Amino acid sequence: MTTKESSKAKKSKTEETAGSGEETLTFQAEVSRLLDIVANALYSEKEIFIRELVSNAADACDRLRYAAITEPGLVDGDGDYAIALSADKSARTLTISDNGIGMSRDELIGNLGTIARSGSKAFVDQLSGDSKGDLSLIGQFGVGFYSSFMVAEKVEVVSLRAGEPQAWQWASDGKGAFTVTEATREERGTTITLHLKEDAAEYADQTRVRHVIKTYSDHIAFPITVKDSEDEGEPETVNTASALWTRPRNDITEEQYTEFFHHVSHMVGDPWSTLHFRAEGMLEYTGLLYIPSSKPFDLYNQDRASKVRLYVKRVFITEDCEELVPRWLRFLRGVIDSEDLPLNISREMLQNNAVLSKIRTGLTSRVLRELESKAEKEPEAYAEFWENFGGVLKEGLYEAAGDRDALLGLSRFRSTQGDDLVSLAAYIERMKEGQTAIYYITGNDIEALTRSPQLEGFRSRGIEVLLLTDPVDEFWVPMVGAYEEKSFKSATQGGADFDDIKADDTQSDEKKADDKEDTGAPKEDVDRLIAKLKLSLGEAVKDVRVSNRLTASAVCLVADEGDIDMNLERILKAHQQIETRAPRILEVNSGHALIKLLAEQAKEDKGSLDDAAYLLLDQARILEGEPLPDPVEFARRMSTVMTKGMGA
Numbered sequence: 051m052t053t054k055e056s057s058k059a060k061k062s063k064t065e066e067t068a069g070s071g072e073e074t075l076t077f078q079a080e081v082s083r084l085l086d087i088v089a090n091a092l093y094s095e096k097e098i099f100i101r102e103l104v105s106n107a108a109d110a111c112d113r114l115r116y117a118a119i120t121e122p123g124l125v126d127g128d129g130d131y132a133i134a135l136s137a138d139k140s141a142r143t144l145t146i147s148d149n150g151i152g153m154s155r156d157e158l159i160g161n162l163g164t165i166a167r168s169g170s171k172a173f174v175d176q177l178s179g180d181s182k183g184d185l186s187l188i189g190q191f192g193v194g195f196y197s198s199f200m201v202a203e204k205v206e207v208v209s210l211r212a213g214e215p216q217a218w219q220w221a222s223d224g225k226g227a228f229t230v231t232e233a234t235r236e237e238r239g240t241t242i243t244l245h246l247k248e249d250a251a252e253y254a255d256q257t258r259v260r261h262v263i264k265t266y267s268d269h270i271a272f273p274i275t276v277k278d279s280e281d282e283g284e285p286e287t288v289n290t291a292s293a294l295w296t297r298p299r300n301d302i303t304e305e306q307y308t309e310f311f312h313h314v315s316h317m318v319g320d321p322w323s324t325l326h327f328r329a330e331g332m333l334e335y336t337g338l339l340y341i342p343s344s345k346p347f348d349l350y351n352q353d354r355a356s357k358v359r360l361y362v363k364r365v366f367i368t369e370d371c372e373e374l375v376p377r378w379l380r381f382l383r384g385v386i387d388s389e390d391l392p393l394n395i396s397r398e399m400l401q402n403n404a405v406l407s408k409i410r411t412g413l414t415s416r417v418l419r420e421l422e423s424k425a426e427k428e429p430e431a432y433a434e435f436w437e438n439f440g441g442v443l444k445e446g447l448y449e450a451a452g453d454r455d456a457l458l459g460l461s462r463f464r465s466t467q468g469d470d471l472v473s474l475a476a477y478i479e480r481m482k483e484g485q486t487a488i489y490y491i492t493g494n495d496i497e498a499l500t501r502s503p504q505l506e507g508f509r510s511r512g513i514e515v516l517l518l519t520d521p522v523d524e525f526w527v528p529m530v531g532a533y534e535e536k537s538f539k540s541a542t543q544g545g546a547d548f549d550d551i552k553a554d555d556t557q558s559d560e561k562k563a564d565d566k567e568d569t570g571a572p573k574e575d576v577d578r579l580i581a582k583l584k585l586s587l588g589e590a591v592k593d594v595r596v597s598n599r600l601t602a603s604a605v606c607l608v609a610d611e612g613d614i615d616m617n618l619e620r621i622l623k624a625h626q627q628i629e630t631r632a633p634r635i636l637e638v639n640s641g642h643a644l645i646k647l648l649a650e651q652a653k654e655d656k657g658s659l660d661d662a663a664y665l666l667l668d669q670a671r672i673l674e675g676e677p678l679p680d681p682v683e684f685a686r687r688m689s690t691v692m693t694k695g696m697g698a
C-alpha cells in the first residue's frame with residue numbers, strides 16, 4: 051500500500067476539527083500492539099531509544115545530502131548537517147532535532163503509524179516467543195522510532211520536508227491514536243520532543259544523555275551536540291563525527307568497531323568477524339564489512355536482499371543495491387565507500403555497472419579468503435559461522451560458478467559418521483576402498499534423515515553418507531555434480547551398488563548375518579512375490595525390486611536413476627511448482643521376516659496379495675514422511691490384515 055492509499059483509507063475514521071487542520075488517526079493494528087508491548091516492557095536498557103532516534107536523524111541527513119546532489123535547491127545553501135539534543139529537567143523533556151530531509155504530512159502518517167512496516171509483526175513475535183526476545187533489537191526490525199515510547203508518555207514530532215512550504219506536527223501518547231496538525235518550523239528537518247515518564251527523568255539530564263551518545267553514537271558522521279535547555283551559547287560536539295571507515299585501522303578501538311557494527315546492522319553482541327580494507331589501484335574503495343555472530347531475522351526473506359550500505363566519497367547512496375554484494379553473501383553488514391562512482395549516481399545507473407561489479411568481485415574474494423583462513427585456523431569458530439550462514443553460502447554453489455571451488459572447499463556437512471561437521475576433503479579421505487561416489491541424502495531434519503531406511507545398507511557397511519537439510523541442497527548438488535572427480539550420488543536414488551566397495555572389517559560379521567543368500571527367502575519365491583506385488587500395485591509404482599540398501603526395514607522407496615529426487619519433489623510440491631508425483635521404485639528386503647512370509651504365501655498362491663502390497667507401499671510412504679494418497683483405504687486394509695492376524 052502506498053502512503054496515499056493508506057491515508058485515504060483511514061480518512062473515514064478521521065475526525066477533523068474545523069479550521070485547525072487537526073486530524074486524529076488510528077495506528078495500524080500491529081503498530082498498536084507493538085506500542086503496547088514497548089511502553090510496558092520491564093527493560094533495563096531503555097537508553098537505546100536515543101541510539102534509534104539519533105540514527106534516524108543521521109539517516110535523514112544522509113538522504114537529504116544524496117537528494118541535494120541532483121536537486122541542490124533542497125538544501126538552500128545550508129549543507130552543514132547537524133543533530134542537536136536539548137534536555138530540560140524542569141519540563142522533563144528531551145528534544146532531538148536534525149536538519150535532514152524531514153517528512154511531509156503523508157510521510158508522517160505513513161512512516162509513523164498507519165502503514166505496517168514488515169518488521170512490526172516479526173518484532174512482536176520475537177518479543178512474545180518462547181525465546182524471550184530482545185527489545186534492543188528493535189532497530190533491526192525497522193521500527194526503531196517506536197522505542198521512544200519506552201521512556202515517553204507523549205511524543206511530538208514537528209517536521210518540515212526539504213523543499214516544501216508547510217510544516218506538520220505528529221503527536222501521540224502511543225495509546226491507539228495520533229494527531230496530525232499544521233505547525234510552524236523555520237528550517238527543514240525534524241524535531242522530536244519526548245515528554246518523559248516519571249521513571250525516565252534521567253534522560254532530561256544532559257550529562258546522562260551525553261554519556262549515552264558517547265556509548266552508542268560516537269561513530270555517527272554528523273556532529274551531535276547535547277545541551278541543557280538553560281545553557282546559552284554554542285554547545286560542544288559530543289561525537290567524533292567522522293566516518294569510521296575512513297580512519298586508519300590502528301586508530302580504531304575494538305569498541306568503536308563493535309559500536310559501528312551495532313549501528314549498521316541493528317544487531318547486538320560482537321561481530322563474528324570484521325574486515326576493514328582499502329582497495330587501491332585500478333579502483334579505489336574502502337570496505338568495512340562485518341560477518342554477524344547471529345542470524346538476522348530476515349535472512350531467508352524472499353527478496354534475499356543484501357543490506358551493505360553503498361557510499362560514494364563519504365555520501366550515503368543506498369542501502370539496497372543488488373549489485374554490490376552477491377545474494378549468497380547477504381549476511382554481510384557494513385559499508386562500501388567508492389571513490390570512482392559518480393556522486394549523482396541514479397538507481398538505473400547502479401544496474402549493470404562495471405565499477406560495482408568489480409567491487410563485488412573484489413569484496414567477494416576478500417570475504418572468501420577470510421572464511422578460508424578462519425576455517426583452517428579456528429575450525430570451532432568456523433563451525434559456528436557455518437551453523438548460522440552455511441545455508442546461505444551454499445546458494446553460491448548454485449549461483450556463482452566462478453566461486454564454486456572455493457565454496458565447495460568451505461562447505462561443511464553433517465553425516466552419518468558422528469556429530470561433527472565434515473568437509474568434502476575429509477569425506478573423501480574416509481571413503482571406503484572401491485567407493486567412487488560421495489553419498490548423500492536430503493530431507494527436512496537431521497533426526498528424521500538418520501533414521502531413513504535407505505541408509506541401513508550404508509551404515510552396515512560403514513559407508514559415510516552426508517545428511518543435507520537445507521532446501522538449497524536439492525539444487526546445487528545436481529548442478530555441481532562432482533567434487534574432485536567423485537560424483538555426488540543420492541542414497542535414495544537408483545540402484546545401490548555396493549559390490550565394488552570393500553566394507554568395514556569390523557562390520558563384516560554383521561554384514562554376513564544380513565547376507566541374503568544365507569537367511570533370505572529362496573530366490574524363485576522372492577521373484578514370484580515381486581511379480582505379484584507389481585501386478586497388484588500397477589501404476590502406483592515404477593518398479594518393485596529386491597533391495598540391498600535395507601537391513602532392518604522391510605521396504606523403502608527410491609527414485610529411479612533419471613527421475614526427480616524424492617525430497618526435491620516434496621519441496622516443489624509444497625511450493626505448488628509441480629502437480630503430480632512421479633511413481634517410485636518399491637524396494638523390498640528379502641531378508642526381512644515379513645517379506646519371507648509373504649514370499650511363502652506367494653508360492654502357495656493363496657489368493658490376492660493386494661492388501662499386503664498396498665500396506666507395504668503405504669508403509670514406505672510413511673517412512674518417507676509422505677502423506678498417504680488414500681488414508682481410508684489404508685485403514686480398511688490395516689484392519690482386515692490385523693483381524694486375520696488375530697485369527698478371526
Ligand code: ADP
Nearest residue numbers: 106107110150152153161192193194195196240
Ligand atoms: P527505520 O529507521 O528502520 O526505517 P524507524 O522506525 O526508526 O525505522 O523509522 C521509521 C521511518 O520514519 C524512517 O524510515 C523514516 O522514513 C522516518 N523517520 C523517522 N525519523 C525521521 C527523521 N528524523 N527525519 C526524517 N524521517 C524520519
Ligand code: MG
Nearest residue numbers: 105106194195
Ligand atoms: Mg530507525
